[in-house]
Amino acid sequence: MYDFEFVKPSTIAEATKALAGDGAQALSGGQTLLPTMKQRLAAPGTLVSLNGIAEMKGVCKGDGGLHIGAATPHAVVAKEAAAHYPALAALANGIGDPAVRNRGTLGGSVANNDPAACYPSAVLASGATVVTNKRKIAADDYFQGMFTTALEEGEFITEIAFPIPQKAAYVKFNQPASRFALTGVFVAKYADGVRVAVTGASNDGVFRWKEAEAALSKDFSAAALSGLTVDSSDFIHDLHGTPAYRGNLVKVLTARAVAAA
Amino acid sequence: MTKVTMVVNGKSVSAETEGRTLLSGYLREGLGLTGTHVGCDTSQCGACVVHVNGKAVKSCTIFAQDVAGAEVRTIEGMANADGSLGVVQQAFQDHHGLQCGFCTPGMVMSSAALLAENPKPTEAEVRHYLEGNICRCTGYHNIVKAVLAASGQDIAAIPAE
Numbered sequence: 276m277y278d279f280e281f282v283k284p285s286t287i288a289e290a291t292k293a294l295a296g297d298g299a300q301a302l303s304g305g306q307t308l309l310p311t312m313k314q315r316l317a318a319p320g321t322l323v324s325l326n327g328i329a330e331m332k333g334v335c336k337g338d339g340g341l342h343i344g345a346a347t348p349h350a351v352v353a354k355e356a357a358a359h360y361p362a363l364a365a366l367a368n369g370i371g372d373p374a375v376r377n378r379g380t381l382g383g384s385v386a387n388n389d390p391a392a393c394y395p396s397a398v399l400a401s402g403a404t405v406v407t408n409k410r411k412i413a414a415d416d417y418f419q420g421m422f423t424t425a426l427e428e429g430e431f432i433t434e435i436a437f438p439i440p441q442k443a444a445y446v447k448f449n450q451p452a453s454r455f456a457l458t459g460v461f462v463a464k465y466a467d468g469v470r471v472a473v474t475g476a477s478n479d480g481v482f483r484w485k486e487a488e489a490a491l492s493k494d495f496s497a498a499a500l501s502g503l504t505v506d507s508s509d510f511i512h513d514l515h516g517t518p519a520y521r522g523n524l525v526k527v528l529t530a531r532a533v534a535a536a
Numbered sequence: 537m538t539k540v541t542m543v544v545n546g547k548s549v550s551a552e553t554e555g556r557t558l559l560s561g562y563l564r565e566g567l568g569l570t571g572t573h574v575g576c577d578t579s580q581c582g583a584c585v586v587h588v589n590g591k592a593v594k595s596c597t598i599f600a601q602d603v604a605g606a607e608v609r610t611i612e613g614m615a616n617a618d619g620s621l622g623v624v625q626q627a628f629q630d631h632h633g634l635q636c637g638f639c640t641p642g643m644v645m646s647s648a649a650l651l652a653e654n655p656k657p658t659e660a661e662v663r664h665y666l667e668g669n670i671c672r673c674t675g676y677h678n679i680v681k682a683v684l685a686a687s688g689q690d691i692a693a694i695p696a697e
Contacts, residue, residue, distance in 0.1 A: 281538070281555035281601045302602070309597045310578050312556075322555060324602050350591070372668025374582065374646065377591040378598065452580075454667070 276312040283324040287331065287433055291408045293323045294429045301325055301431045303346060303383030306375050325382070331433050334359075339404055339436030345382025352381060362443035362536070363401070366393050366461070369447065371454050382432040388480055390421045390511065391455040393447060395481040398435060400443070400461035400472035406434040421480045440465050442495070444535035446528045447475070450515055457515055458524040460484075462532040468492040471529060476510050476521045487529055497530035540604045544569070545613030553600045559593075560584045562600035563610060571611035571641050575670070582669030585642040585649075586610045592649035594668075611641035614648065624648050624686045631691070633682030635673035643669050647683045656687050659694065 284290040294301055298320030302308055311317045325331060331346040334355035341359050343352060353368035353376065370376055370384075370393050384394040385405065398405065398414045405412040407430045417425045426432070440463040447459030456475035463470050469491040471484045490499040507522030516524070540557075541550040544567060551566030560577075563569045563586070572595055575583035579597040586595045587609040614622040621629060624644050634640045643666065650657060650665040657665065662683045663676070671679060681691050 276556050279555045281599060283602065283604075302599075305599070305602070306579060306597055309558075309599075313577065322599075324599075326602055372582070373649065373665055374585050374592045374594045374668050375579065377588075378593045 276315060277318045279319050280321045281324065282321060283327045285327050285329070287328060287408050290323055290325060290328060290431065291429065293321070294431065296321055299323055299429075301386070303386070304348060304379040305383070306371065306379040307383065307387050307389065325431065331382070337436065340401075340438040342434055342436045343381055344434055345385075345432040346380050347382075349376035349379050349381070360437060360439050360443070362440075362445050362461070362463070363397050363437060366397050366445040369393065369445075375454075381435060385417075385435065386424065386426060386432055388418060388422055388424050389455070390477065390480040391450070391453075391457070391459075391475040392481075393445070393456055393459055393474060396456075396459055396461035396472040396474040397437070397445060398472075399481050399483060400463040400470045401437045401440065402465075402470060403438065404436045405432055406436065407432055415483075418481050421478060423480070438465065442536040444532040446532040446535060448524050448528060450475075458521050458528060460525060460528040460532050462491070462529060462536055464491070464495055464536060469495060471532075473525050473529075476507070476525055478509050478511055484525065484529065491533065495533065495536075497533045500526060500530050500533070538601060540566075540600050542604065542606050542608050544608045545610060551600075555599065555601060557600045559586070559588075559595035559598040559600050559603060559608075563595060563608075566600070569610050569612050573638055573641050575638065575642075580668075580670065581639070581642070582646060582666075583639050583642040585645040585669065587645060587649060590652070592646050609645075611644055614644060622648075624651070624683070627682040627686035628679070631678050631682040631685055633675070633679045635671075635675045639669060639671045639673075643671065643679055647679075647686065650683065651687055656689060657683070659684060 300319030302322045302324045332344040349367040357364040405417045443463040445461040447456040450457040458475040461472045471487045474481045505522040505525045507518040510518035510521045537552040540553045573583040575581035579594045584596040
Protein backbone atom coordinates (compact mmCIF):
# COMPACT_ATOMS: atom_id res chain seq x y z
CA MET A 276 0.00 0.00 0.00
CA TYR A 277 1.03 3.62 -0.41
CA ASP A 278 2.45 5.33 2.63
CA PHE A 279 0.58 8.02 4.56
CA GLU A 280 0.87 10.11 7.65
CA PHE A 281 -0.63 8.41 10.71
CA VAL A 282 -2.21 10.45 13.48
CA LYS A 283 -4.05 9.27 16.57
CA PRO A 284 -6.03 11.97 18.37
CA SER A 285 -7.41 11.35 21.84
CA THR A 286 -10.58 13.46 21.68
CA ILE A 287 -13.45 13.94 19.22
CA ALA A 288 -12.51 17.62 18.89
CA GLU A 289 -8.92 16.79 17.91
CA ALA A 290 -10.11 14.14 15.44
CA THR A 291 -12.52 16.64 13.85
CA LYS A 292 -9.62 19.03 13.34
CA ALA A 293 -7.36 16.32 11.90
CA LEU A 294 -10.07 15.14 9.49
CA ALA A 295 -10.71 18.65 8.16
CA GLY A 296 -7.43 18.44 6.23
CA ASP A 297 -7.25 17.52 2.53
CA GLY A 298 -6.90 13.79 1.86
CA ALA A 299 -7.57 12.80 5.47
CA GLN A 300 -9.45 9.56 6.11
CA ALA A 301 -10.80 8.17 9.37
CA LEU A 302 -9.56 4.74 10.51
CA SER A 303 -11.53 2.67 12.97
CA GLY A 304 -10.86 -1.07 13.41
CA GLY A 305 -9.47 -1.19 9.89
CA GLN A 306 -10.74 -4.70 9.12
CA THR A 307 -12.08 -3.45 5.78
CA LEU A 308 -10.01 -0.32 5.25
CA LEU A 309 -6.62 -2.03 5.53
CA PRO A 310 -7.39 -4.69 2.89
CA THR A 311 -8.80 -1.89 0.69
CA MET A 312 -5.60 0.12 1.09
CA LYS A 313 -3.46 -2.94 0.36
CA GLN A 314 -5.28 -3.27 -2.94
CA ARG A 315 -4.64 0.45 -3.53
CA LEU A 316 -8.37 1.05 -3.81
CA ALA A 317 -7.89 3.70 -1.12
CA ALA A 318 -4.79 5.85 -0.69
CA PRO A 319 -5.37 8.52 1.95
CA GLY A 320 -2.67 11.13 2.56
CA THR A 321 -3.39 11.15 6.27
CA LEU A 322 -5.00 8.40 8.29
CA VAL A 323 -6.73 9.54 11.46
CA SER A 324 -7.13 6.67 13.91
CA LEU A 325 -10.27 6.89 16.05
CA ASN A 326 -9.04 4.08 18.30
CA GLY A 327 -7.53 6.32 20.96
CA ILE A 328 -10.70 8.28 21.77
CA ALA A 329 -12.04 7.04 25.12
CA GLU A 330 -15.35 8.94 24.76
CA MET A 331 -16.16 6.85 21.65
CA LYS A 332 -15.95 3.49 23.43
CA GLY A 333 -18.38 1.54 25.55
CA VAL A 334 -21.98 0.41 25.89
CA CYS A 335 -24.49 2.10 28.21
CA LYS A 336 -28.23 2.56 28.65
CA GLY A 337 -29.55 6.09 28.19
CA ASP A 338 -32.48 8.18 26.91
CA GLY A 339 -32.16 6.88 23.34
CA GLY A 340 -32.04 3.22 24.40
CA LEU A 341 -28.73 1.44 24.20
CA HIS A 342 -25.91 3.86 23.39
CA ILE A 343 -22.84 2.27 21.87
CA GLY A 344 -19.64 4.18 21.19
CA ALA A 345 -18.64 3.99 17.55
CA ALA A 346 -15.14 2.72 18.37
CA THR A 347 -16.46 -0.22 20.40
CA PRO A 348 -15.27 -3.54 18.93
CA HIS A 349 -17.82 -6.20 17.98
CA ALA A 350 -16.58 -8.54 20.74
CA VAL A 351 -17.33 -5.91 23.40
CA VAL A 352 -20.81 -5.27 21.97
CA ALA A 353 -21.41 -9.03 21.94
CA LYS A 354 -20.66 -9.16 25.66
CA GLU A 355 -21.96 -5.87 27.01
CA ALA A 356 -25.15 -5.52 24.95
CA ALA A 357 -26.27 -9.08 25.74
CA ALA A 358 -28.32 -8.19 28.83
CA HIS A 359 -30.03 -5.19 27.17
CA TYR A 360 -30.49 -6.04 23.50
CA PRO A 361 -29.74 -9.75 22.95
CA ALA A 362 -30.44 -9.74 19.19
CA LEU A 363 -27.92 -6.96 18.66
CA ALA A 364 -25.33 -8.76 20.81
CA ALA A 365 -25.90 -11.96 18.86
CA LEU A 366 -25.43 -10.12 15.57
CA ALA A 367 -22.13 -8.67 16.82
CA ASN A 368 -21.04 -12.14 17.89
CA GLY A 369 -21.61 -13.47 14.37
CA ILE A 370 -19.51 -10.96 12.44
CA GLY A 371 -16.32 -12.31 10.85
CA ASP A 372 -14.31 -14.45 13.26
CA PRO A 373 -13.09 -13.91 16.84
CA ALA A 374 -9.94 -12.00 15.85
CA VAL A 375 -11.89 -9.71 13.52
CA ARG A 376 -14.47 -9.12 16.27
CA ASN A 377 -11.73 -8.01 18.65
CA ARG A 378 -10.69 -5.27 16.25
CA GLY A 379 -13.58 -4.29 13.95
CA THR A 380 -15.96 -1.65 15.28
CA LEU A 381 -19.62 -0.67 15.09
CA GLY A 382 -18.83 2.79 13.70
CA GLY A 383 -16.46 1.46 11.09
CA SER A 384 -19.01 -1.02 9.78
CA VAL A 385 -21.84 1.51 9.65
CA ALA A 386 -19.65 4.22 8.07
CA ASN A 387 -18.50 1.82 5.35
CA ASN A 388 -22.05 0.54 4.68
CA ASP A 389 -20.97 -2.59 2.85
CA PRO A 390 -24.08 -3.99 1.13
CA ALA A 391 -23.50 -7.36 2.87
CA ALA A 392 -22.46 -6.08 6.31
CA CYS A 393 -24.52 -7.15 9.32
CA TYR A 394 -24.65 -4.00 11.46
CA PRO A 395 -26.50 -1.72 8.99
CA SER A 396 -29.53 -4.03 9.24
CA ALA A 397 -29.61 -3.65 13.04
CA VAL A 398 -29.28 0.14 12.81
CA LEU A 399 -32.09 0.39 10.24
CA ALA A 400 -34.42 -2.16 11.85
CA SER A 401 -34.00 -0.48 15.24
CA GLY A 402 -34.68 3.00 13.86
CA ALA A 403 -31.44 3.92 15.59
CA THR A 404 -29.91 7.37 15.74
CA VAL A 405 -26.46 7.78 14.23
CA VAL A 406 -24.60 10.43 16.22
CA THR A 407 -21.65 12.09 14.49
CA ASN A 408 -19.12 14.74 15.45
CA LYS A 409 -21.51 17.25 13.81
CA ARG A 410 -25.14 16.11 14.20
CA LYS A 411 -27.64 13.32 14.79
CA ILE A 412 -28.95 11.37 11.80
CA ALA A 413 -32.03 9.11 11.80
CA ALA A 414 -31.29 5.62 10.41
CA ASP A 415 -33.92 6.13 7.69
CA ASP A 416 -31.95 9.12 6.39
CA TYR A 417 -28.50 7.70 6.96
CA PHE A 418 -28.22 4.78 4.48
CA GLN A 419 -28.17 6.05 0.90
CA GLY A 420 -27.07 3.07 -1.19
CA MET A 421 -24.17 0.66 -1.51
CA PHE A 422 -21.13 2.12 0.33
CA THR A 423 -22.99 5.44 0.45
CA THR A 424 -24.19 7.23 3.59
CA ALA A 425 -25.28 10.66 4.76
CA LEU A 426 -21.80 11.27 6.21
CA GLU A 427 -20.13 14.34 4.75
CA GLU A 428 -16.44 15.14 4.32
CA GLY A 429 -14.77 15.30 7.70
CA GLU A 430 -17.77 13.80 9.47
CA PHE A 431 -17.47 10.59 11.50
CA ILE A 432 -19.76 8.53 13.71
CA THR A 433 -19.17 8.93 17.44
CA GLU A 434 -22.05 6.86 18.81
CA ILE A 435 -25.17 4.99 17.78
CA ALA A 436 -28.28 4.95 19.97
CA PHE A 437 -30.50 1.87 19.53
CA PRO A 438 -34.08 2.01 20.86
CA ILE A 439 -34.60 -1.33 22.61
CA PRO A 440 -37.35 -3.44 21.01
CA GLN A 441 -39.86 -5.71 22.73
CA LYS A 442 -38.64 -8.60 20.58
CA ALA A 443 -36.01 -8.90 17.89
CA ALA A 444 -33.80 -11.34 16.02
CA TYR A 445 -31.22 -11.29 13.28
CA VAL A 446 -30.80 -14.29 11.03
CA LYS A 447 -28.13 -14.41 8.38
CA PHE A 448 -27.33 -16.89 5.70
CA ASN A 449 -23.55 -17.05 5.95
CA GLN A 450 -21.31 -16.64 2.97
CA PRO A 451 -18.76 -19.05 4.41
CA ALA A 452 -15.68 -17.70 2.62
CA SER A 453 -16.09 -14.02 3.47
CA ARG A 454 -18.25 -14.57 6.57
CA PHE A 455 -20.39 -11.66 5.42
CA ALA A 456 -24.13 -12.17 5.05
CA LEU A 457 -25.08 -13.73 1.73
CA THR A 458 -28.40 -12.30 2.87
CA GLY A 459 -29.43 -11.33 6.38
CA VAL A 460 -32.66 -10.07 7.93
CA PHE A 461 -33.14 -8.13 11.17
CA VAL A 462 -36.67 -8.04 12.58
CA ALA A 463 -37.49 -5.74 15.50
CA LYS A 464 -40.90 -5.40 17.17
CA TYR A 465 -41.64 -2.11 18.92
CA ALA A 466 -44.81 -0.87 20.62
CA ASP A 467 -45.64 1.23 17.53
CA GLY A 468 -44.92 -1.44 14.93
CA VAL A 469 -42.45 -3.87 13.44
CA ARG A 470 -39.39 -2.95 11.40
CA VAL A 471 -37.67 -5.36 9.02
CA ALA A 472 -34.26 -4.56 7.51
CA VAL A 473 -32.54 -6.66 4.87
CA THR A 474 -28.81 -6.75 4.12
CA GLY A 475 -26.80 -8.62 1.52
CA ALA A 476 -29.61 -8.67 -1.03
CA SER A 477 -30.04 -5.35 -2.80
CA ASN A 478 -27.65 -3.45 -5.04
CA ASP A 479 -28.80 -0.39 -3.08
CA GLY A 480 -27.50 -1.84 0.19
CA VAL A 481 -29.57 -2.31 3.31
CA PHE A 482 -33.32 -1.64 2.94
CA ARG A 483 -36.61 -1.98 4.79
CA TRP A 484 -39.07 -4.59 3.59
CA LYS A 485 -42.16 -2.52 4.20
CA GLU A 486 -44.77 -5.08 3.09
CA ALA A 487 -43.46 -7.47 5.73
CA GLU A 488 -43.45 -4.68 8.32
CA ALA A 489 -47.13 -3.98 7.65
CA ALA A 490 -48.07 -7.67 7.80
CA LEU A 491 -46.04 -8.35 10.94
CA SER A 492 -47.34 -5.24 12.69
CA LYS A 493 -50.84 -6.77 12.41
CA ASP A 494 -49.81 -10.33 13.16
CA PHE A 495 -46.31 -11.05 14.47
CA SER A 496 -46.03 -14.58 13.15
CA ALA A 497 -44.17 -16.32 10.33
CA ALA A 498 -47.56 -17.23 8.82
CA ALA A 499 -48.30 -13.54 8.26
CA LEU A 500 -45.59 -13.51 5.58
CA SER A 501 -46.99 -16.36 3.51
CA GLY A 502 -48.83 -14.28 0.90
CA LEU A 503 -46.02 -11.74 0.38
CA THR A 504 -43.60 -11.59 -2.51
CA VAL A 505 -40.21 -9.94 -2.62
CA ASP A 506 -39.31 -7.75 -5.58
CA SER A 507 -35.83 -9.00 -6.42
CA SER A 508 -35.40 -7.16 -9.73
CA ASP A 509 -32.59 -4.99 -8.37
CA PHE A 510 -30.96 -7.62 -6.19
CA ILE A 511 -27.29 -8.58 -6.20
CA HIS A 512 -26.27 -11.15 -8.79
CA ASP A 513 -22.96 -12.92 -8.18
CA LEU A 514 -21.57 -16.44 -8.26
CA HIS A 515 -22.99 -17.14 -4.79
CA GLY A 516 -26.61 -16.42 -5.66
CA THR A 517 -29.01 -15.07 -8.25
CA PRO A 518 -31.44 -12.23 -7.49
CA ALA A 519 -34.30 -14.75 -7.32
CA TYR A 520 -32.32 -16.90 -4.87
CA ARG A 521 -31.67 -13.91 -2.65
CA GLY A 522 -35.33 -12.89 -2.96
CA ASN A 523 -36.36 -16.29 -1.65
CA LEU A 524 -33.80 -16.03 1.14
CA VAL A 525 -35.28 -12.72 2.28
CA LYS A 526 -38.64 -14.36 2.83
CA VAL A 527 -37.23 -17.50 4.45
CA LEU A 528 -34.90 -15.58 6.77
CA THR A 529 -37.60 -13.09 7.77
CA ALA A 530 -39.82 -15.99 8.81
CA ARG A 531 -36.94 -17.54 10.75
CA ALA A 532 -36.19 -14.22 12.45
CA VAL A 533 -39.83 -13.82 13.49
CA ALA A 534 -39.82 -17.34 14.90
CA ALA A 535 -36.55 -16.70 16.76
CA ALA A 536 -37.55 -13.28 18.17
CA MET B 537 9.96 7.16 10.12
CA THR B 538 8.47 7.01 13.59
CA LYS B 539 9.86 4.99 16.44
CA VAL B 540 7.19 2.71 17.95
CA THR B 541 7.62 1.15 21.38
CA MET B 542 5.60 -1.80 22.67
CA VAL B 543 5.90 -4.48 25.29
CA VAL B 544 6.36 -7.70 23.31
CA ASN B 545 6.45 -10.97 25.24
CA GLY B 546 7.12 -9.05 28.45
CA LYS B 547 10.02 -6.97 27.14
CA SER B 548 9.92 -3.31 26.15
CA VAL B 549 11.06 -3.11 22.53
CA SER B 550 11.09 -0.50 19.80
CA ALA B 551 11.59 -0.26 16.04
CA GLU B 552 11.29 2.37 13.33
CA THR B 553 8.02 2.34 11.36
CA GLU B 554 6.29 4.06 8.47
CA GLY B 555 2.60 4.89 8.74
CA ARG B 556 1.84 1.83 6.61
CA THR B 557 3.96 -0.60 8.65
CA LEU B 558 1.70 -3.45 9.74
CA LEU B 559 1.99 -5.02 13.17
CA SER B 560 3.02 -8.26 11.40
CA GLY B 561 5.85 -6.40 9.63
CA TYR B 562 6.88 -4.63 12.83
CA LEU B 563 7.22 -7.98 14.59
CA ARG B 564 8.89 -9.87 11.74
CA GLU B 565 11.12 -7.27 10.15
CA GLY B 566 11.43 -4.68 12.89
CA LEU B 567 12.04 -7.08 15.77
CA GLY B 568 13.08 -10.25 13.91
CA LEU B 569 10.26 -12.24 15.52
CA THR B 570 9.50 -14.35 12.48
CA GLY B 571 7.35 -16.87 14.35
CA THR B 572 4.32 -14.80 13.42
CA HIS B 573 3.49 -15.92 9.88
CA VAL B 574 1.85 -13.97 7.09
CA GLY B 575 -0.21 -16.37 5.01
CA CYS B 576 -2.76 -14.43 3.02
CA ASP B 577 -2.16 -10.83 4.13
CA THR B 578 -5.90 -10.23 3.73
CA SER B 579 -7.08 -11.22 7.25
CA GLN B 580 -8.66 -14.45 6.03
CA CYS B 581 -6.18 -17.13 7.11
CA GLY B 582 -5.24 -16.31 10.71
CA ALA B 583 -1.57 -17.39 10.50
CA CYS B 584 -0.61 -13.92 11.80
CA VAL B 585 -2.77 -13.98 14.95
CA VAL B 586 -1.10 -12.44 18.01
CA HIS B 587 -2.51 -11.10 21.27
CA VAL B 588 -2.76 -7.34 21.72
CA ASN B 589 -3.63 -6.37 25.29
CA GLY B 590 -4.81 -9.94 25.81
CA LYS B 591 -7.07 -10.16 22.75
CA ALA B 592 -6.42 -12.28 19.67
CA VAL B 593 -6.12 -10.10 16.56
CA LYS B 594 -4.82 -10.47 13.02
CA SER B 595 -1.50 -8.63 12.98
CA CYS B 596 -1.57 -8.23 9.17
CA THR B 597 -4.60 -5.98 9.51
CA ILE B 598 -3.41 -3.55 12.17
CA PHE B 599 -0.97 -0.66 11.79
CA ALA B 600 1.97 -0.81 14.17
CA GLN B 601 1.56 2.86 15.05
CA ASP B 602 -2.06 2.23 16.06
CA VAL B 603 -0.99 -0.16 18.82
CA ALA B 604 2.04 1.77 20.07
CA GLY B 605 2.45 1.14 23.79
CA ALA B 606 0.38 -2.04 23.73
CA GLU B 607 1.23 -5.37 25.36
CA VAL B 608 1.74 -7.89 22.61
CA ARG B 609 2.22 -11.62 22.90
CA THR B 610 3.48 -13.69 19.99
CA ILE B 611 4.22 -17.38 19.49
CA GLU B 612 7.76 -16.68 20.76
CA GLY B 613 6.18 -15.81 24.11
CA MET B 614 4.24 -19.05 24.49
CA ALA B 615 7.00 -21.30 25.80
CA ASN B 616 7.53 -21.78 29.54
CA ALA B 617 10.25 -19.78 31.32
CA ASP B 618 12.64 -22.76 31.15
CA GLY B 619 12.25 -22.98 27.37
CA SER B 620 9.99 -26.03 27.37
CA LEU B 621 6.83 -25.93 25.30
CA GLY B 622 3.77 -24.23 26.78
CA VAL B 623 0.60 -26.23 27.44
CA VAL B 624 -1.06 -25.48 24.10
CA GLN B 625 2.18 -25.98 22.15
CA GLN B 626 2.84 -29.31 23.88
CA ALA B 627 -0.70 -30.47 23.12
CA PHE B 628 -0.22 -29.63 19.43
CA GLN B 629 2.96 -31.72 19.43
CA ASP B 630 1.41 -34.62 21.36
CA HIS B 631 -1.69 -34.84 19.16
CA HIS B 632 -0.09 -34.10 15.81
CA GLY B 633 -1.89 -30.79 15.57
CA LEU B 634 0.41 -29.67 12.80
CA GLN B 635 1.59 -30.97 9.48
CA CYS B 636 3.52 -28.33 7.50
CA GLY B 637 3.33 -26.01 10.52
CA PHE B 638 2.68 -22.79 8.64
CA CYS B 639 -0.67 -22.07 10.30
CA THR B 640 0.51 -23.30 13.70
CA PRO B 641 1.59 -19.98 15.27
CA GLY B 642 -1.84 -18.49 14.55
CA MET B 643 -3.63 -21.67 15.62
CA VAL B 644 -1.77 -21.72 18.93
CA MET B 645 -2.42 -18.04 19.61
CA SER B 646 -6.15 -18.32 18.76
CA SER B 647 -6.46 -21.50 20.83
CA ALA B 648 -4.76 -19.86 23.82
CA ALA B 649 -7.17 -16.91 23.52
CA LEU B 650 -10.12 -19.31 23.44
CA LEU B 651 -8.92 -21.19 26.53
CA ALA B 652 -8.39 -17.91 28.38
CA GLU B 653 -12.04 -16.99 27.73
CA ASN B 654 -13.51 -20.46 27.94
CA PRO B 655 -11.29 -22.93 29.82
CA LYS B 656 -13.38 -26.03 28.99
CA PRO B 657 -14.78 -25.55 25.50
CA THR B 658 -16.82 -28.19 23.72
CA GLU B 659 -15.59 -29.60 20.43
CA ALA B 660 -18.15 -27.45 18.60
CA GLU B 661 -16.96 -24.34 20.43
CA VAL B 662 -13.35 -25.05 19.47
CA ARG B 663 -14.29 -25.50 15.82
CA HIS B 664 -16.37 -22.33 15.85
CA TYR B 665 -13.66 -20.26 17.54
CA LEU B 666 -11.03 -21.38 15.03
CA GLU B 667 -13.24 -20.32 12.12
CA GLY B 668 -10.78 -17.57 11.21
CA ASN B 669 -7.73 -19.84 11.16
CA ILE B 670 -7.17 -21.83 8.00
CA CYS B 671 -4.98 -24.96 7.81
CA ARG B 672 -4.25 -25.74 4.17
CA CYS B 673 -3.00 -29.19 5.12
CA THR B 674 -6.61 -29.57 6.36
CA GLY B 675 -5.39 -31.02 9.63
CA TYR B 676 -8.32 -29.67 11.60
CA HIS B 677 -9.30 -32.84 13.48
CA ASN B 678 -5.97 -33.10 15.27
CA ILE B 679 -5.87 -29.37 15.91
CA VAL B 680 -9.26 -29.58 17.61
CA LYS B 681 -8.11 -32.61 19.60
CA ALA B 682 -4.99 -30.76 20.68
CA VAL B 683 -7.00 -27.78 21.92
CA LEU B 684 -9.39 -30.03 23.85
CA ALA B 685 -6.42 -31.91 25.33
CA ALA B 686 -4.78 -28.62 26.30
CA SER B 687 -7.98 -27.75 28.18
CA GLY B 688 -7.50 -30.92 30.25
CA GLN B 689 -10.46 -32.78 28.75
CA ASP B 690 -10.51 -36.44 27.80
CA ILE B 691 -10.25 -36.76 24.04
CA ALA B 692 -10.38 -40.57 23.85
CA ALA B 693 -14.01 -40.47 22.73
CA ILE B 694 -13.37 -38.21 19.74
CA PRO B 695 -13.11 -40.20 16.49
CA ALA B 696 -9.82 -40.04 14.63
CA GLU B 697 -11.32 -39.18 11.22
